[in-house]
Amino acid sequence: xxxxxxxxxxxxxxxxxxxxxxxxxxxxxxxxxxxxxxxxxxxxxxxxxxxxxxxxxxxxxxxxxxxxxxx
Numbered sequence: 001x002x003x004x005x006x007x008x009x010x011x012x013x014x015x016x017x018x019x020x021x022x023x024x025x026x027x028x029x030x031x032x033x034x035x036x037x038x039x040x041x042x043x044x045x046x047x048x049x050x051x052x053x054x055x056x057x058x059x060x061x062x063x064x065x066x067x068x069x070x071x
Contacts, residue, residue: 007053014045 013030016022022030028038044052 007050010041010053011045011050014042017042018046 013027017027024038025035028035
């Protein structure tokens, strides 16, 4: 599954939790994460919107990347 599809699926499930269609435990099971992580994800989604679903290091060079001069 592509990253965008993965984030859209998470967003859809979290929107259903906010709407009251799902409980957080059900959302955690659907997303394949723990219930505690689902609570954290839901809190971040409420606070920052869809940007909270993107990985925090997106767009950055990896810490352990080989320098361009060496490669």
